[in-house]
Amino acid sequence: MSDPALLTAIGAISGTSMDGIDVSLVRTDGDARVETGPGQCYPYAPALRDQLLALIADAPRAEHGALDDLEAAVSDAHADAIAQFMTEFSVDRASVRVIGLHGQTVYHRPEKRFTRQLGVGARVARALGVDVVNRFRHADVAAGGEGAPFAPLYHRALASRLEQPVMVLNLGGVGNVTFIDGETVIAFDTGPASALLDDFVLKRLGKPYDEGGRLAGSGQADAAMVASLMKHPYFDRPAPKSLDRNDFHAWAKAVESLGDSEGAATLAAFTVASAADAVRHVPRPPVRWLVTGGGRLNATFMRLLHDALGVPVEPVEAVGWNGDFIEAQCFGYLAVRSLRGLPLSLPTTTGVPAPMTGGELWRAA
Ligand SMILES: Nc1ncnc2c1ncn2[C@@H]1O[C@H](COP(=O)(O)OP(=O)(O)OP(=O)(O)O)[C@@H](O)[C@H]1O
Numbered sequence: 001m002s003d004p005a006l007l008t009a010i011g012a013i014s015g016t017s018m019d020g021i022d023v024s025l026v027r028t029d030g031d032a033r034v035e036t037g038p039g040q041c042y043p044y045a046p047a048l049r050d051q052l053l054a055l056i057a058d059a060p061r062a063e064h065g066a067l068d069d070l071e072a073a074v075s076d077a078h079a080d081a082i083a084q085f086m087t088e089f090s091v092d093r094a095s096v097r098v099i100g101l102h103g104q105t106v107y108h109r110p111e112k113r114f115t116r117q118l119g120v121g122a123r124v125a126r127a128l129g130v131d132v133v134n135r136f137r138h139a140d141v142a143a144g145g146e147g148a149p150f151a152p153l154y155h156r157a158l159a160s161r162l163e164q165p166v167m168v169l170n171l172g173g174v175g176n177v178t179f180i181d182g183e184t185v186i187a188f189d190t191g192p193a194s195a196l197l198d199d200f201v202l203k204r205l206g207k208p209y210d211e212g213g214r215l216a217g218s219g220q221a222d223a224a225m226v227a228s229l230m231k232h233p234y235f236d237r238p239a240p241k242s243l244d245r246n247d248f249h250a251w252a253k254a255v256e257s258l259g260d261s262e263g264a265a266t267l268a269a270f271t272v273a274s275a276a277d278a279v280r281h282v283p284r285p286p287v288r289w290l291v292t293g294g295g296r297l298n299a300t301f302m303r304l305l306h307d308a309l310g311v312p313v314e315p316v317e318a319v320g321w322n323g324d325f326i327e328a329q330c331f332g333y334l335a336v337r338s339l340r341g342l343p344l345s346l347p348t349t350t351g352v353p354a355p356m357t358g359g360e361l362w363r364a365a
């Protein structure tokens with residue numbers, strides 16, 4: 001029986017890999033109490049995904065362009081996905097207090113105090129008849145924070161009963177970690193995760209990603225190239241720090257000279273080396289790593305992480321979490337925190353000068 005003190009929220013996010021819209025339900029007090037519900041991914045229509053991929057490859061347009069039509073289409077895709085979710089899982093609209101609409105990041109430059117997520121709160125609230133919170137990252141960035149990652153406070157809520165320190169690693173388009181040790185929460189983006197490998201595999205094999213990490217697992221990484229890729233100044237920068245999806249594409253161009261399996265193996269080794277390097281930026285070594293995001297399904301990533309870290313490295317399912325929907329749940333959780341005026345980010349998670357609330361509320365009526 002659900003606790004009546006908890007609010008029901010639906011979170012929706014389309015991540016940097018742009019595969020589709022993840023939708024999930026949570027019931028929470030916005031603090032330590034969280035009950036997770038179902039989740040589902042609703043793929044973008046191919047034409048919309050193509051438009052979004054083209055947009056993020058064109059930074060000036062992603063930053064300054066008038067994107068009204070595209071943003072309306074992205075908003076409607078989110079509203080449709082959430083409506084479908086409520087039907088599919090028999091969620092009574094009236095029981096949902098708030099929708100946490102992360103939307104689609106198309107440009108993220110915290111050093112310019114600028115981040116852009118597509119998703120019009122008023123439009124989605126009107127379409128669904130439910131209050132919406134969106135623009136989660138804007139207040140943080142405006143105050144000088146990195147505006148990402150935002151999952152850490154949700155990770156802390158989920159990890160409260162686990163042995164600590166524990167590291168949660170999200171291998172999405174970009175990699176990010178949350179180090180949790182009691183009240184200490186340190187977070188930052190680690191480097192590339194699936195986006196580099198996805199784009200390589202698409203170019204070479206016409207496939208959206210390296211299923212199971214099989215291509216990467218069948219080749220030999222070029223160790224000298226990995227060592228030189230690890231010389232990127234980002235890795236020495238102290239945390240907090242964050243990345244845009246394509247920040248390593250130009251840097252990793254040398255991989256184009258390699259064959260298919262060697263190239264994929266080299267990108268996988270680079271991804272894992274950058275994630276493992278995160279231990280240099282936390283106060284003490286984690287006793288365990290829990291891996292979330294689509295990259296946990298890449299067996300080559302998981303094997304290399306295990307070899308590199310020397311402590312247990314497991315998918316988050318090992319502790320009963322759902323690695324496909326943590327981010328969607330997170331924005332439902334953060335929407336409730338926003339309603340309650342609680343911080344969404346901390347100096348140790350985004351570098352914001354003081355704990356900071358955020359999000360904008362769009363009432364359905
Ligand atoms: N079966 C699989 N085998 C290998 N890799 C997979 C598999 N399924 C998904 N992936 C990888 O996971 C990626 C999607 O991960 P995820 O959905 O966590 O990313 P995202 O949420 O879009 O990104 P981010 O967290 O950066 O916003 C895919 O692009 C692919 O590279």
Ligand SMILES: CC(=O)N[C@H]1[C@@H]2OC[C@@H](O2)[C@@H](O)[C@@H]1O[C@H](C)C(=O)O
Pocket residue numbers: 015016105108115147148149150151152170172173174175176189242243327
């Ligand atoms: C600006 C932006 O959308 N960043 C994403 C991206 O995808 C992974 C990583 O880069 C992380 O920083 C963030 O997403 C997750 C949900 C976060 O904020 O925790």
